[in-house]
Amino acid sequence: MRDTSHYTQQEYIDLTLDSNTVNRFLETDTAYAEYIRDFYRQRDFHYAWIGNDGQLTEQAGNFINMMKADAEYGLHDSTVISKPLREMYDTLLMEGEKLRPGDKAAPTAELLLTAQFFAYGNKVWSGLTSDSAKSLEWFIPRKKINMESLLDSMVNKPASAFEEPVNKQYKLLRDQLKKLDVLEKMQWDSLKGTRKIYKAGEQDILIAGVKHRLHLLGDLAVADTSQLFTPALDSAIRNFQDRTGLKPDGTIQQSLLNALNITPKQRIRQILINMERIRWVPAEPPAKYLLVNIPAFKLYVYDNNQLDWSCNVVVGKPGANTVIFSNEVKYVVFAPYWNVPPGILVHEVLPAMRKNPGYLARQNMEVVTGSGGPVNAGSLNWSKYSGGNFPYIIRQKPGGHNALGKVKFLFPNEYNIYLHDTPSKGLFGENKRTFSHGCIRVSAPQQLAEWLLRSDSSWTKQKIVEAMNGSKEKFVSLKERVPVYIGYFTAFVDSDGRLNFRDDVYGHDAKLAATLFGSK
Incomplete structure (x- = not known):
């Protein structure tokens, strides 16, 4: 007897998979075998992606397009869209995206899409494992995704109603990848100056180059090939400086040229690193x-x-x-009060007290017990304390x-x-x-x-x-x-819709790049 507790008459497709076919498929594709088997068991082995007429469902087309867009704009990874699935879809495109009734490829296509959903979802919506994130010094609790529930949602709702379980910032950065993908195909020569600083009102060939670069990046709205440092260029430079973490002074100096010389390819990688981080944070x-x-x-x-x-x-x-x-x-x-932490106590306060007994009074500090009771600093033999053996608290009033x-x-x-x-x-x-x-x-x-x-x-x-x-x-x-x-x-889209970049002050980007791309 068919189990109808999970799906209504309108929610499933008449075509069904043979359980032996599923088991044979899972012998070769074992990554998410338990999830795949449970998914089909719950829907009594009814198809999810291929309709009664052999046509891919609207939801299947939406999912494939989603994956292809990610693969096209930087997420070059076999888990994003597997080679067998890509080949299957390319074949279907040539045949009008339709499988013939009884086509032996139908069960494989159906199972490939489901396996791909779990692989893609875990890569794109979940990211690295929690253990990997902690090794990268990230201790914000990871969001939790119920992938099976999400798959139900994708195959049963209209394609336009499906919401990816990612933070809005992730989608904003992904949109920026599309713009940078266009720039990556262009020549990106280094801009070099002959002077330390260029200011408004001056003329130089470098100024024309800076204008062109800022126009490509969207900071200078109107293209301008002249060599004159105009008020419009001043504004464009300040905008670029502000969104890249530079001091917004409206001048051309080496720091500005260094930022403008970072190639689109480098910026794409920086965005991908931060998209990985954003996969870890709450979607809502x-x-x-x-x-x-x-x-x-x-x-x-x-x-x-x-x-x-x-x-x-x-x-x-x-x-x-x-x-x-x-x-x-x-x-x-x-x-x-400010309780002096151990490191500062050892390296600053105790050496200062050994040199000058009046140091604490000058710093408005006092010595107290663990319960806050006063201790006479003048009665202590400061030379015998190295830090770890100091039994009191020093605090600033x-x-x-x-x-x-x-x-x-x-x-x-x-x-x-x-x-x-x-x-x-x-x-x-x-x-x-x-x-x-x-x-x-x-x-x-x-x-x-x-x-x-x-x-x-x-x-x-x-x-x-x-x-x-x-x-x-x-x-x-x-x-x-x-x-x-x-x-x-280090890459984010601000409340004004501007793409921002910042320096990797702690080297966390470099570590994550090694994990994601296999290189520093």
């Missing part, structure tokens, strides 16, 4: 969250599923990398010169990383902001505190300012915890 992020993109040195604040505002951040210097992970902001701490500034934002984690204010405001004006010991300094701490506490009527702007400038540490538990993602994306 929460409506409200914080995102720190380490290579962009930015904090992005999202509300109601769109960017609300953003600000500059300072992240860990190479060797003291800010960790890639996710959590929830639970506390805002006003006028915080609240105040304007506190290393954490006037407020910090906690999402307790094993890496001891958090967001915080800083007295060193000048560093936010630097272009490459890798200066911290791993924590993230925020250029707009008051705005972030107001945003996090905006649904709590007891916290007015005035009260927040008073608490930030207070002399006593004050913990505030958020009524609504906010997800925070510390990410690493």
Whole structure:
């Protein structure tokens, strides 16, 4: 008796596969054998991709076109579209995409498409395994995909209704691949200058070359072959500099030429690396969250599923990398103490105290027990402590010169990383902001505190300012915890639709490239 618990009369095709045929196929294609067998068992071995008339279904055509587009625009991998499936489809195209009734190729074509779905879905929608991601220092929990449920959705819904289980950013980057694919076929000679700097109003043959390059890249809207440095070129340069992480000063210098000389092929590879990372993140992020993109040195604040505002951040210097992970902001701490971390204690504070007993007082620091009780620093024999044997805590008192500034934002984690204010405001004006010991300094701490506490009527702007400038540490538990993602994306499309690139500040791109492409 046929099992109708999974599919209604309208949801399956009359044609059925012989279970022995399925088993024989799975002897040679074993990668997803369990999934394939379960899929057909649940639908009582009815076809999913080939109609009663031998015609490929609309959904099959949509799936094949999806794979062919990915293969064409950079995803050159046999798992994206296998050679047997490609050959089968090319043959069908020559024969009008139709199999003759009783055609012996029909069962193979049907099973190839199902096997391909699992291979493609795991490659394109899931990416590397979780273990591989962790070896690449990525600790944000991976999204989970029910591939069997997704296959049901693809074969039963109209092709136009199928939604790929990927983050919107993935689709935006994939669209950019198509544009770069056109540029890759063009000659991309290196632009070379004879002077250190070129400014508005000047004339030079190099200026014409820069105009041409910026026009190809979409930054200069109207083609201009003249050698004059025009106001339009100034604007185009600033736009390009801004979206590639350069200081937007509107001048032609070596840093600009270096960025313009990066070939489309190199940029395609950079996009593919970041598409792999984006496969790992939730397809539908929460409506409200914080995102720190380490290579962009930015904090992005999202509300109601769109960017609300953003600000500059300072992240860990190479060797003291800010960790890639996710959590929830639970506390805002006003006028915080700063507990000196072990590394700084060993390499900075203890040597300073051995040289000058007045160091702690000058830094507004104190020694306390684990429970916060005071310890007389003058009574300690500092020469006998090397760091690991120091039994107390050294902390900096609240105040304007506190290393954490006037407020910090906690999402307790094993890496001891958090967001915080800083007295060193000048560093936010630097272009490459890798200066911290791993924590993230925020250029707009008051705005972030107001945003996090905006649904709590007891916290007015005035009260927040008073608490930030207070002399006593004050913990505030958020009524609504906010997800925070510390990410690493060197290629992304911004809220204005511009393709952005950033430098690989920690070398993570190079490691991932070796995994994806087999080379550095």
